Amino acid sequence: MMGFQRRKKSSKVFMLYVLTAAIFLACLMPFILLEERDIAHIELALNEFLTTPNQTCTLDSKVLQGYSADEIALYFTRKDPLTNCLDRFGKYQSSFSRLSASDSVLEVSTSHSTQENFHYAFVNTPSYGEKLRFSQHVQWQAVQMRNKTTNIDVIPEAEIVLVKSAKWKQLYLRVAFRKEVAKQQQQRRKEWLHKQHAELDNRTLPRPPLLLNDSNPSIIHIDLDSTSRAHFRRMLPQTVALLDAIAGTTNANNNDENEVEAYYNLFDFELHNVIGDNTVPNMLPFLHGWPKEKTSMTPLFDAMHEAGFVSAYVQDDCHSSLAPKHSNIAHHTPNQAWCIAQKEWGYWDLSEDTRCIGDRPSNAHAFEYIQRFLDTYKDNARYVFAHLGDGHEVSGTVIRSVDLSLHTFLQETLKKQRKHSNTIILISSDHGMRYGGWRRSASGFLEHKLPPLFIIMPRQMQTNAPAIYAALRHNTKLLNTKLDLHMTLKHLLRWPLQPLETKQQAVGVSLLMPLSYDRTCSSAGIPEEFCSCSPWHERSINTTQDAVGNPTPHRLANLFIEAINDMVPRQKFSYCGAVQLHQILHFSSQEIQPNVFEQWNSALQQPLQRNLRMGFSTTTLSTHGGNTNNVTEWQAVMNLRAFGAEDLVVGIEQGFQTKRGMFNTEIYTMRSIERPSDWPKECRDRAFADGLDPKYCVCA
Known part of the structure; x- marks a missing residue:
């Protein structure tokens, strides 16, 4: 009898060991499917809050928390340059125009005159595979308003609608739905998912699900030019409040923030380091991989295209150094709107006042276009990259004009997508301020090297891939670059499988894997003069x-x-x-x-x-x-x-x-x-x- 009880007890202990091992194996599975060199970092990721070894790259807390009010006041005490665009360009407006809810009709109205001359023009944008053509001339058509309201059918292919009279003018961005693109990319998405499932099925071990397993996920990347992490927190208080509420560091200010906070997690990367001085050496490695001439890396937009995503590239600059290189690999590129704005409104990307197009800030047009793109292709996988230049000027204050637009866009998008658990949003900058007195200060010189990187992911994904959340939390405190972000987005497409180019990439490491505590600027591919942890x-x-x-x-x-x-x-x-x-x-x-x-x-x-x-x-x-x-x-x-x-x-x-x-x-x-x-x-x-x-x- 005693022997039977001992065997029974031993059997229970054995079953307990088996159950424990099974749970451990389930948590470990995503890492088993990755490279062996990454497995050594698992314990570091999962025990981040229990022990923190000495890091090779560390910064004074002053850098991470911002600077004193006295120090900031030396550089940002100018008169607030925010301009009400309606007052600036609309004060003589006797008529107004707007697109209908379906974007298919242009409505022009007047309250006091039944006869008024105005002109309108519709501008098409390139299709996938076509080069971006900056239109120098707009073909106007003249109309005389005989009634208080005149409606004009919009050409279906047009994405830019421009209308003006002698006293007023307006510009609108719409998204021309391309049925053949939607159908083609839906089929490509099915083939992509089938291929990933087949690759996972060939493995002998049980497999976790793909992270982006459904047919219509959204990856939205907003990049704000010339804005450091510290300056982002100084100048965008509404957006920062929303992000902090999602991160759980502050209480939500309203019910909308409460709804968003319950469905999403935020990762704030404190040591996101530049790899060059200006936009080109920072963003080309992100968009292409690094260094382009030494590798056969697939450009990011092409990778998204292969994975079945419909893509949009938005940049508010007519003479961009990036747009000509990337406009031919996105399905929608409305950048010609800013060439028209330059001619019609004197738009300039170094202006120290709010950049207005018609009666609204330029960035409001960009965010509205992005939202329309997401709605138009709601049945497709969608990728948006937007590079906005409001921070690209000397005073460091125009970036404030983005706050309301970005806060509204985030709140509405996250609220709309919260139940689908398939929307990932990235907010970043190419580098910190490069102009004016702040860059010449010791603090500004360091800030230039540390742009923001925020990643917002649905909490539901944490259930499907807890290892990702452990790795992301771990990496928020460690040195990382745009090279890593390039690999991260490619990794998202294939998780739990590695990006196809992992072995080709010399320095870029996916942030979905835990980084080593001993990572240095040299091993991360950061030129030493741009290293934030090398003291001067x-x-x-x-x-x-x-x-x-x-x-x-x-x-x-x-x-x-x-x-x-x-x-x-x-x-x-x-x-x-x-x-x-x-x-x-x-x-x-x-x-x-x-x-x-x-x-x-x-x-x-x-x-x-x-x-x-x-x-x-x-x-x-x-x-x-x-x-x-x-x-x-x-x-x-x-x-x-x-x-x-x-x-x-x-x-x-x-x-x-x-x-x-x-x-x-x-x-x-x-x-x-x-x-x-x-x-x-x-x-x-x-x-x-x-x-x-x-x-x-x-x-x-």
Whole structure:
């Protein structure tokens, strides 16, 4: 009898072990389907809140929490530039126009005149596979209003509707439903899901479900130009309140926020680091993979297309450096609207006032278009990438105009999609502020390297893939880049399978997998001059002899000025005056380790390097040789390395031809020269017309 009880007890213990092992295996399954190198990080991810090892890359809490009111007041005390667009462009409006609820009819009304002349135009946008054609001329049609209301049928293919009279004008964006695109992508989506299921079925272990298992998920990515994480929190209070409510760090302010909070989780990545100075070196790696010329990475829009998504690319800039490269791989690209706005309203993406198109801010048109796109293709998988430039200006205050539009869009979209549990929203920026006094401050220089990255995901997905949520929480505190975000979106398409290009990618790692605590800027593919966790040490601007061999500040400034003057053939373009040193503003140094892309030969002994950063101002020589009162400010970075080291250095920005030379026993390489001072419009336009980089043309 005793033996039977012992066997019974042993059997219960055995069953308990089996049950425990089964539960553990179920939690572990998503990781088992991934690379073996990732399995070592599982414990780090799942026990994040129990133990936190020392991180290689850390920041002072001041960086993460923002800055004091006194420090901010030095730079953001200008008069609020927010302009009521209705007052600015609509105060003489005697008539108004609007699209019908179905977007198929243009309604033009007047309250006091039965006869009024107005013009209208419909503009088509490219289809998938066509290049974006910026329309320089709009074909107008004239109409005389004989009644108080005149209705005009909209051409079904048109996505831009423009109407104006002598005293008023309006622009509307609509989404022309392309039935053949919807049908084709629905079929492609079915084939994609079938292929992923078949690949999972071939595995011997039980498999978890695909994360995006249904036919019509939405991935929406809003990218705000030139906005750091700290500045986002300073200037967008309504949006931040909503995001904090979703994250659970604050209480919801209203019932709408309560409804959204209950269905979604938010991940706020505190160390999302830039990999270049401006938009191009940060966003092209995100859209294409990095570096494009060294890999066969599939562009992101093509990956979405293959997975059966209907796509839209929205950028509020007529002369974008990104749109021509990506407009031919999205199904909808309404960017011509901003070319028309430039001609009709004087729209300019460096304006220090709210950018108005008609009686509404430019960003309101963009968000309305995105919402219409989501509604129009509600039966399809949808991907939207929108790059909005309200932060692209000197004062740092115009970004406030996005707050209401973004808050309203998030609230309405999340509320509408909350029961479907298939909508993922990303909010990011390419980099922090690059213009004005804030960039020239020590805090602003660091903020430039840390743009925001927020990812909003349905809570229901946590039930389907708890490992993803553990990894995302873990990674919010660790160094990450746009390269990682590129792989993350591709991973979302295939989870729990790895992205197809995992082994091709040298540095990008999906954020759905836990990152290592010992990740550095070098291993993440971040050039050291843009590394947020490499400290800069302020040095005296009056140094005459440097114990460690650095060039004196005056010698360094004159090397940069020589490079600036060499960038423009001034004998041919004499209106661009030569510059000479006026004043040194600051001087600092940074010791660095070689970048990961420089370690192409593991046999080399890579020496320690230094970056030197300085700010200086110049005056401009007139065409007659005299000195003018035109003072221009500059920011520049130089790299110093020991003589004999391999000099594999890549220029940071387009248009700047990296200049090298010798200083004492070291090789110097000019990494970047920036001109944060205002560029007078007439001088800039003239330089553009002559094929010059206007940055280096300071009109005398």
